[in-house]
């Protein structure tokens with residue numbers, strides 16, 4: 414099946430029919446594209462793991478259209494969970510809460526907790542509402558990429574990863590460009606498991622307390638594996654001054670290399686290096702980051718140099734994804 418216009422009601426209805434029948438649909442969200450299946454159907458959920466090549470014990474995020482549907486899958490009575498859901502849903506925040514017994518078992522990878530998110534993107538919302546009208550109260554959806562790879566931020570990335578047979582609801586380029594922030598609300602004190610573009614200062618302001626860092630006893634999350642979000646090429650992070658001195662001594666690149674920078678100080682590069690000037694704000698970089706890594710891969714780059722992001726909580730999400738890509 415093709416890439417369909419995700420704002421077309423007929424396409425939304427067709428996609429919701431596929432979900433209701435236990436099939437897979439990819440769809441735009443404000444963060445990255447998701448690969449969805451109805452969360453109450455273990456066989457449909459199993460098909461996600463097969464398509465992604467992902468180990469089946471990794472828990473998936475269940476996407477919902479309403480707070481009521483969220484409450485169907487999880488217990489949001491923890492004050493932190495309720496407050497964050499009220500403040501930031503719909504939006505780029507996933508809450509880990511205790512799972513209700515007997516629901517979403519396969520989606521949660523058998524864990525006693527479940528990850529819930531109410532996306533704000535009009536395509537995702539329309540799909541979830543159309544699915545709910547067909548009795549589908551939650552859509553389990555990891556990012557629509559092969560396991561360990563960079564998440565897709567446009568419809569063509571999804572078909573590049575998962576083949577042309579999949580129905581994709583196109584919503585254009587994902588506005589945020591990196592995955593949701595994940596907050597674990599199953600413990601006394603909420604912990605940030607994965608930073609996103611909703612930054613920790615905003616979450617802490619809403620909570621009125623500091624977030625814990627993800628500890629070794631935190632629930633297993635594949636997005637928190639060291640080597641994740643990796644392009645095919647090797648990726649190296651260098652701060653601005655080191656990058657500039659490296660470029661000064663380099664005569665030419667022995668293999669094709671890509672270079673992504675935020676600062677405006679690098680203007681010329683040696684032969685064999687392709688320069689990509691990124692925006693100098695975190696939101697702009699996040700929006701482009703995964704597409705830039707993909708473009709470098711497609712162009713056959715063997716090595717990707719990236720200027721290390723500046724300090725500041727607004728860069729936490731970008732810094733996290735780049736650190737993981739560099740660790741792969």
Ligand code: TXA
Nearest residue numbers: 444447472473526527528555556592593632634635636
């Ligand atoms: O922005 C996003 O969150 C995107 C879009 C599609 O919504 N989804 C996404 O899903 O990034 P995925 O599967 O690639 O990452 C989900 C993360 C994983 O690290 C997973 O292990 C974690 O959420 N997670 C899900 N349920 C969990 C649970 N019960 N306990 C701990 N971690 C959980």
Ligand code: MG
Nearest residue numbers: 555556564636
């Ligand atoms: Mg992912």
